[in-house]
Amino acid sequence: MREEQSLIAEFMQRRPAMVVNNSDPKRMVELLYQEVDELNVEIEAGNVDKIAQELPDVAWFCLTIAQVYGIDLENAIWAKALRNEHKYGEEYFDGSIPYEEAHALCREMWDRNNDGNYTPDSI
Numbered sequence: 001m002r003e004e005q006s007l008i009a010e011f012m013q014r015r016p017a018m019v020v021n022n023s024d025p026k027r028m029v030e031l032l033y034q035e036v037d038e039l040n041v042e043i044e045a046g047n048v049d050k051i052a053q054e055l056p057d058v059a060w061f062c063l064t065i066a067q068v069y070g071i072d073l074e075n076a077i078w079a080k081a082l083r084n085e086h087k088y089g090e091e092y093f094d095g096s097i098p099y100e101e102a103h104a105l106c107r108e109m110w111d112r113n114n115d116g117n118y119t120p121d122s123i
Contacts, residue, residue: 001063001074008063028068032061 012018035057042050066073088106093099
């Protein structure tokens with residue numbers, strides 16, 4: 001993922017006006033929502049070719065947001081995977097209880113354990 005983030009950095013470096021225009025967090029999220037909405041339309045239509053065209057747009061905006069904020073997205077994803085592994089044990093999703101019940105139990109654990117100070121370093 002670092003290679004892709006470097007691609008975004010190089011792209012943005014050659015287009016400084018794009019950085020200025022897309023550095024407002026609210027604007028960046030609006031653009032991401034727009035891309036997610038376009039992806040959703042294609043998912044609902046079941047058009048795999050169009051999904052394959054829209055999915056990179058969503059990823060592009062996620063990578064751009066990470067780049068603007070100086071976030072190493074690869075590290076952030078691994079940290080999130082570790083937090084999820086810690087919070088949502090396999091026993092809840094091994095098929096022994098219905099998904100809805102497992103999801104509710106995980107949500108309860110999240111609410112109980114999320115004190116607002118949960119960071120990648122806190123696991």
